[in-house]
Amino acid sequence: MWALPIVGLIALATVWVSMEESGSGSGAASMSRQQNRAKDVLGYEPEVQAVPKAEGEVNGISSRVLxxxxxRGQVTEPSAAAHVCRKVDPDFETYYVVNHPWSVFELKKGTFDEAMDNLRRTLPDKGWKITKDGPMDTKAASPEIIAVQPDSHHTLTVQWLNSGKSGRTELISVDVDSRCFRVPEGTELNRS
Structure with a gap:
């Protein structure tokens, strides 16, 4: 009388154990393993956030930095965009970073020197920690400011590219980056 249910339970347990060992277990178990791996590799647990929200935050930071x-001058056009979080998801399926490289050039108001000085004063007042303020490690040794926002962990790199060479445009290059995020469950990230 009990033989059939016990045999059925043993068969079910065997299938479950072999699925877990092969990595084809339940979606929740697989997701948990992936999250633990990401946390181990990155040193933090990536926040779950929809891509448009994360891109909007980075665009907002860029706007405030400007x-x-x-x-005032010409500003390059592209907006922030999600990119591969290479350390944990090279296939761009679940984890992503947001990056916004842009520059300002052909100034109509102010100078590049003033812009860098204004950032040196304003960034700490706005909660950013400047981690570098000095020459780039290049032959030109152009000025560079690198800062991190301790609460959101966004990073900011600002470089005054004042080559002094004829035919080259003087500009300030800005790069705003986020940490790795994880898309909400059920969201497809891999965009072609």
Whole structure:
């Protein structure tokens, strides 16, 4: 009388154990292993956030940085975009970072020197920690400011590329980056 249910339970347990060992277990178990691996590799647990929200945050930071510079000129057009979080998801399926490289050039108001000085004063007042303020490690040794926002962990790299060579445009290059995020469950990230 009990033989059939016990045999059935043993068969079910055997299938479950072999699925777990082969890595084809339940979606929740697989997701948990992936999250633990990401946390181990990155040193933090990536926050779950929809891509448009994360891109909007980075665009907002870029806009504020331009305001803090206190200059007016031509600004490159591209917006922030999600990219591969290479350390944990080279296939761009679940984890991503947001990056926004842009620059300001052909100033109509202010100078590049003023822009860098304004950032040196304003970034700490706005909660950013400047981790580098000095020459780039290049032959030109152009000025560079690198800062991190301790609460959101966004990073900011600002470089004044003042080559002094004829035919080259003087500009300030800005790069705003996020940490790795994880998309909400059920979201497809891999965009072609």
């Amino acid at each position: 305001d803090w510079m206190g200059v």
